[in-house]
Amino acid sequence: MKFSLIICTYKRAKAIQNLMESVSQQTLYPNQILIVDGSLDSETELLFNNANYKNVQYYKVTPEQSGLTKQRNVGVAKVAKEAEVVCFLDDDTVLEPDYFEEVIRVFKNHAGVVGVGGVAVNENRWQVKEEGKQYDNKKYYEWEGYVCKEGQRNVIRNYLGLASNKPPGVMPEYSHGRTMGYPLTGKTYEVDLLIGMSMAFRKKVVDAIPFSTYFEGYGLYEDADFSIRAQQFGKLVLATAAQLNHYHDxxxxxxxxxxxxxxxxxxxxxxxxxxxxxxxxAKIKWYLISWVLIGLRGLNVLTTSKKKEAFTETMGRLIGLFGLLFQKPSTKL
Structure with a gap:
C-alpha cells in the first residue's frame, strides 16, 4: 500500500530534524515525503538542502499560503497519484520505529476505516488498575482494566454533572468530550476526532475534502473540523499500536x-x-461548561507563576464567548 507523508512546518528547524531522523528509522518508509514550509527564515530550507533524506520533496510557500490548513492543502495538491493513504504529522513529533507499519496495517485490515490516528506515548497517563483498590469515579476514569486520573477541569465537571457521557475521542451532543485518549492495549478504538499531530486518511478523503481555511495561522481544532467531515466516508479509529512522542515546541x-x-x-x-x-x-450544557473552563483558567492568575498568560487567555475566552451573541462562526468550508 503506497502512502505519502505531509509535514507542515513553521520556524521549527531543530524539531523537524528530530522528526526526520525518526522517519529515517521506520520499518515501513513513506513513498513520498512532502515538507511544506511556511517559515519566514531559511533555517528549515537549509536543513533540507543539506540533508539526504529519501523521497523528500521540499516546498517553501509564500506568506499568502502560510498557515496550517493552507499548507496542508498545498501538500495534498502535490501528493502522488498512486498514493493510497496520506499521513500527516506535526513537526514536533518523534516516531517509534514501527509507527507507519502499524498505521498501514489498520488500513489494510479494515476496509471500512478511512482515518487512523496514533498515540503520543509520552503524554499517555493510563495505568493498570490495581486489584482490590477502589477508585473515586469523580477523580478517575476507568476503561478495560485501566484507570486515568482526571484533570482538575474534569473532576469539577464530574461533580457538577457536566462530564462527557461518551468514551474518549467521541463527541457528546454538548461537545467538550474526553481528551485523554486510550490505554496502550494495542487495540483500535472508533472515535469522532483524530488529532493533527498524528493522523492519516485514505487518499479519496483528502481528494474530496479540503482543509478549511476558516482556521487561519495556528488553526486550533482544524483537525477536529476535518475529522468530522471525513466521517461521511467511513470510520475513524485511534490505533494504540501506532506510537510516537509529541513535544509541543x-x-x-x-x-x-x-x-x-x-x-x-x-x-x-x-x-x-x-x-x-x-x-x-445540550446548548445549556455547552455554555455552562464553557463558563466553568473560563473560571478555572481565571483562577490560574492566582495559582500559577505565568499570571499574564493565564489572564490574557481568560480574557480571550471571555471575549470569544460574548462575541457569539453577535456573530457566530460559519460551519462552511
Missing part, C-alpha cells in the same frame, strides 16, 4: 489572548458542525 504558537479566543469560537464551530441542531439541554 513553543515556537510558532499564537499569544494566549488569541489562543483563548480560538478555544471558544473554534470550539463552538466544531460543536455545531457535528450537531447542527442540538437540544436545548
Amino acid at each position: 513553543a515556537s510558532g504558537r499564537p499569544n494566549q489572548y488569541k489562543y483563548g479566543k480560538m478555544v471558544t469560537r473554534n470550539g463552538w464551530r466544531i460543536w455545531r458542525l457535528k450537531y447542527p441542531n442540538p437540544s436545548m439541554k
